[in-house]
Amino acid sequence: MKKIIVFLFFLTGAGVTACSYHLQVKEAQQAIDGSTRSSVEMDSMIAPYRREMMKEFGQVIGETTTDLVTGRPNSTLGFWICDKLIAEVKDSILFRNEPLVAFINTGGLRADLPRGQITIGDIYKVMPFDNRIVYLKLSTDKIPEMEACLKEKGGEPIGGFSLVKGKLEFPDAAVKEKKYFWVVTSDFLADGGDNMFFFNNPLERLDTNILLRDFIIEAVKKEKKITFFAQERINW
Amino acid sequence: MERRLFLQQTGMVAGAAVIAPSLINAKKKQSKLVILHTNDTHSNIDPFPVNHPKFPNMGGVSRRAALIKQIREQEEHVLLLDAGDIFQGTPYFNKFHGVLEMKTMGAMNYDIVTLGNHDFDIGMEAYKSALTHASFKVVNANYELSSTPLSEVVLPHTIVQKAGFKIGVFGLGVDLQGLVPEENWKGMTYQDPILAAQKQAGLLRKEGCDLVICLSHLGYEYKTNQVSDKVLAASTSGIDLIIGGHTHTFLEAMQEFQNKEGKPVFVNQVGYGGLKLGRIDIDMTHESGKATIASDNRFLDENIV
Numbered sequence: 001m002k003k004i005i006v007f008l009f010f011l012t013g014a015g016v017t018a019c020s021y022h023l024q025v026k027e028a029q030q031a032i033d034g035s036t037r038s039s040v041e042m043d044s045m046i047a048p049y050r051r052e053m054m055k056e057f058g059q060v061i062g063e064t065t066t067d068l069v070t071g072r073p074n075s076t077l078g079f080w081i082c083d084k085l086i087a088e089v090k091d092s093i094l095f096r097n098e099p100l101v102a103f104i105n106t107g108g109l110r111a112d113l114p115r116g117q118i119t120i121g122d123i124y125k126v127m128p129f130d131n132r133i134v135y136l137k138l139s140t141d142k143i144p145e146m147e148a149c150l151k152e153k154g155g156e157p158i159g160g161f162s163l164v165k166g167k168l169e170f171p172d173a174a175v176k177e178k179k180y181f182w183v184v185t186s187d188f189l190a191d192g193g194d195n196m197f198f199f200n201n202p203l204e205r206l207d208t209n210i211l212l213r214d215f216i217i218e219a220v221k222k223e224k225k226i227t228f229f230a231q232e233r234i235n236w
Numbered sequence: 237m238e239r240r241l242f243l244q245q246t247g248m249v250a251g252a253a254v255i256a257p258s259l260i261n262a263k264k265k266q267s268k269l270v271i272l273h274t275n276d277t278h279s280n281i282d283p284f285p286v287n288h289p290k291f292p293n294m295g296g297v298s299r300r301a302a303l304i305k306q307i308r309e310q311e312e313h314v315l316l317l318d319a320g321d322i323f324q325g326t327p328y329f330n331k332f333h334g335v336l337e338m339k340t341m342g343a344m345n346y347d348i349v350t351l352g353n354h355d356f357d358i359g360m361e362a363y364k365s366a367l368t369h370a371s372f373k374v375v376n377a378n379y380e381l382s383s384t385p386l387s388e389v390v391l392p393h394t395i396v397q398k399a400g401f402k403i404g405v406f407g408l409g410v411d412l413q414g415l416v417p418e419e420n421w422k423g424m425t426y427q428d429p430i431l432a433a434q435k436q437a438g439l440l441r442k443e444g445c446d447l448v449i450c451l452s453h454l455g456y457e458y459k460t461n462q463v464s465d466k467v468l469a470a471s472t473s474g475i476d477l478i479i480g481g482h483t484h485t486f487l488e489a490m491q492e493f494q495n496k497e498g499k500p501v502f503v504n505q506v507g508y509g510g511l512k513l514g515r516i517d518i519d520m521t522h523e524s525g526k527a528t529i530a531s532d533n534r535f536l537d538e539n540i541v
Contacts, residue, residue, distance in 0.1 A: 028515045029487070029506050032300055034283075034293045039301035045343060046281055046297065049328065049336045057327040067289045110278070110325055114287040122285075124327040129357070152460065188417075195414045 057121030061217060064226040068113040070106060073150075073234040077126070078109055078157020080228045084219040085133070085184045086160050094135075094206075099172040099181040101160035103146070105194050108186060108212075109157065118220050127213040131186035137204035140179045143168050145198035155234040162233040186212055269399040271449075271516040272304060273317040275481030276352065276508035278325030279337055284509065295511040297340045303513055304344050313399035316345060319481035319505070320352025320409070320453035323363075333358055334366035342370035348394060350407030350451035351376045351386075352481060353415045360385040360421065375407035375451060378432035380425035393436050395443060400520075404440030407451045408433060408468070410482055429454055429463050430471050437474030447518070450475050455483035456505050469493040469501040477502045477516065484508035490516060 068077035082102035089095050111125035150156060150163050161170045175181045180203055187207065190199050220226070283296035308314050322337050323329055329337070341349070349372055355363055364385050367374065377392035393406035408429045412421050433450060440448045450468070457464045465480040473495045486507035495501045506512040 028517075029489075029504075030303060030513045030515060032295050032303060032511060032513060036299040037302045038296070038298040039305065042298040042301040042340060042343065045339060046336065049332060050282070053327050053331050056331065069289060112289055114285060114289050116285075116287040121327040124330055125325060128324050128326070128330060191417075193414055193417075 053121070057119060057124060059120050060117045061120055061123075062220040062224045062226065063117045064113055064115055064228070066226070066228055067115050068226070068228060070109045070112055072106055072153070073155025074230065074232050075106065075109070075155075075157050076228060076230050077113055078104060078106065079159060079230040079233060080226070081109070081216060081219075082157050082159025085215070088215070088219075089135075089184070095182060099160075099170060099175045099178065100184065101170070101181060102158060102184045103189070104157045104185055104212075105189055105196070106153070106156055107194055108188065118226075120217060123213055123217050123220065127216055129188065129213075131188045131212045133208045133210045133212055133215060134185055134187045134190040135206040135208075136183045136185060136190055136199060136202040137180055138183055138198070138202050140175060140181065142198040149196055149198065150234065151236065158233055164235060166236045267400040267520045268311070268313060269401055269403075269447075269518045269520075270307065270311040270314045271317065271477075271479075271514075271518070272307060272314060273319065273479045273504070273506065273514040273516070274300070274510060274512075275319035275453075275479070275505055276321040276484055277318065277337070277510040278321055278354065278508060279323060279329035279334075280326055280509045281328050281336055281340065282326070284511070291509070291511055295509050297344075297510065300510055300513060301340070301344050307515070315396065315398055315403065316347050317405070317449070317451055317479055318346055318349040319451050319479050320350045320407075321354045321481060321508075322349065322352065323366075324354040324357045325509070333362050335369055338366045338369040341372065346370070346372040347396065348373045348375055348405050348451065350374065350453055350481075351379065351390065351409050352453040353410055353412055356412060356416045356420045358420070360424075364389055375405055376409050377406045377436045378408050378427040378429045380427055381423075384421075384423040386424075392432075393440060395440070395445060399518075401446045401518075402444055403447045403449060404436075404443065404445035405449045405451060406433070406436040406440065407453075409453050410455065430468060433468055433475065434472050437472060441474050447477070448475050450478045452478050452480045453482045454480065456480055456485040456487070456503070457483070465503045465505070466493060469495060469503055471496060472501075473497045473499070475501055478504075479514070480505040486512070490514075 068080055069075060070077050082104060085102045086100055090100055108129065108131060109126055110128055113122060113126060147163065147166060147168055151166060161168055170181065185199065189196050190205065192200060280295055281297050284291045284294050286293045304316065323334050351374065367389055373394045374390045375393055376390050381387050381390055393404055396403050411426050437448050452465050452468065454468060455464050457466045465478045469478060470493060475495065478501060480503055484507055485505045487505050490502050490504040493501050493503060504514050504516065506514040
C-alpha cells in the first residue's frame with residue numbers, strides 16, 4: 001500500500017539578514033528494503049557477475065545454529081574466531097607449555113554470520129582482507145596498554161583471557177611467573193594497524209602464511225554445525 | 237547581488253498534512269535541489285541476506301537504482317553523492333576488483349564521490365582502473381596525490397550548476413596511517429583536514445558558490461580528539477553541508493551544528509551497506525529583500541512502492 005507521510009514544516013516571516021536568499025533544508029533517509037521495487041536494467045547488469053561470483057563463493061561449507069555477530073564489547077563472532085585460533089595450536093609443540101591468548105579487531109570483522117547455512121562468500125564478507133595469522137610473544141609490561149586500548153575502543157574480540165572490571169585476567173597462572181604471554185593476532189594489527197601499539201616491539205614474532213579468512217573457512221568446515229554461546233569476557 | 241545562501245532549518249512546528257501550495261506565493265521564483273547520498277556502501281551489490289539478524293533482505297543496488305530513478309522522475313534537479321568506501325565487503329570486490337561497484341554507480345548517474353580508506357585496499361592503480369567504468373567526479377582536498385596514479389583523476393573540488401544554484405563540492409579523507417597498508421598509498425601525503433577544508437570553503441565562496449558541500453570520510457564523532465565531522469563543522473566557516481561516512485553512523489535525521497562564526501552547518505550520514513539513501517531537499521523562494529519559506533519534508537516509509 002502506498003503510504004506517504006507528509007510533514008509540513010513552515011516558517012513565516014523569517015528574519016532576513018543581509019542575504020537575498022533564505023534557505024530551508026529538509027531531510028529524509030529512505031530505507032531500502034524488501035518492499036522497494038528493483039531495477040530491471042540494474043538486475044541485468046549484475047546478473048552475469050553474480051553468476052560468476054556464485055560459482056566461486058556460493059558453496060555451502062557449514063551452518064550455525066546461533067547468530068554469530070560482531071559488536072562491542074562482547075562479540076559472539078569475534079569470540080568464536082578467537083577460541084578457534086587458540087584451539088588450533090594450543091597442543092602444538094610450540095605452545096603446549098606456553099600461555100596463549102587471542103586478540104583481533106572488531107574493525108577486521110566486517111559482517112555477521114546469521115543463523116543458517118554458511119557459504120565461502122559469507123566468510124569473505126566477514127574477513128575480506130588478506131590478513132595473515134601472526135603469533136607475538138609480549139611482555140606482561142604491555143598489559144596496562146592493552147587494558148587502556150580495550151577501554152578506549154569499547155572492547156575487541158579476545159580469547160583465552162578476559163577483562164574484568166577493566167583489568168585483564170589470565171587463567172594461566174604461568175603468565176605472572178614467566179612475565180610474558182603469547183598472542184595470536186593478524187599481521188595487520190601486528191604491523192601497527194588500528195593503532196594497537198602494544199603489539200610493537202614484541203619479544204618474539206612468528207609469521208605464518210595462513211590467511212585468517214582461510215583459517216575461518218577451514219574452522220567452519222571442521223565444525224560443520226556451530227552452536228556457540230559466549231560468556232561475557234569484557235566489562236568495566 | 238550577494239548570492240550567499242543561508243541554510244536554515246526550522247523546528248517541527250506543524251503536524252502531518254497534505255502539501256499546501258497556497259502557502260507559497262505563486263509569483264515568487266522557486267528553486268529546488270534534491271541531494272541524494274550514500275556512504276560506505278562497501279561492495280554491497282546484493283541485498284543483505286534474508287536471515288541477517290539486523291538488516292534482513294535490506295539494501296541492494298537494484299533497489300537503490302529504482303528508488304533513485306523514481307525520485308528523478310519526480311524531481312528535476314537531483315545531485316547524487318557518495319562519501320567514500322565504495323569498495324570492500326563482499327566477494328564481488330575480491331573477484332572483480334571494484335569494477336561492478338563502479339559500473340552500477342555509473343549507471344545510477346552518481347555525480348560526485350570522495351575517497352574512503354577502503355577505496356585504497358587494492359592500491360591506487362586498481363581504483364583508477366575500476367573508475368574507468370564510471371563517469372562521476374572524485375574529490376579530495378587533503379590527500380596530496382600529485383606523485384601518485386590518482387593525481388589526474390582526483391580533484392580537490394568541483395563546481396556544478398543545478399537548480400539555479402552554483403554548488404561547490406570538495407572532499408576530505410581520513411588519515412590512512414594505521415588503517416591501510418602503506419604500500420597501498422605510497423607517495424600520498426596526508427594533510428590537516430581542517431586547514432584543507434577552510435582553504436576549500438574560502439576558495440569556493442570566492443568563486444561565488446551559493447552552496448558549499450563537503451563530502452567527508454572523516455567519521456561522524458569520536459570519543460578521542462580525532463577530527464570528525466562534528467569537529468570539522470565547529471572549526472570552519474563557509475561550509476553549509478557535510479555529507480559524511482566512515483563511522484557507519486545511522487543518523488535518525490540530519491544534525492545541525494554551528495560553525496566557528498555561529499552559522500548553521502548541517503551534517504548527515506546514512507549508516508553503511510547501501511541500506512539507506514539520504515535525501516536532503518533544499519528549497520529556495522526569493523523575492524527582493526524579504527523571504528517567506530514554506531516547504532515539505534517527506535519521509536518515505538518502507539511501504540512506499
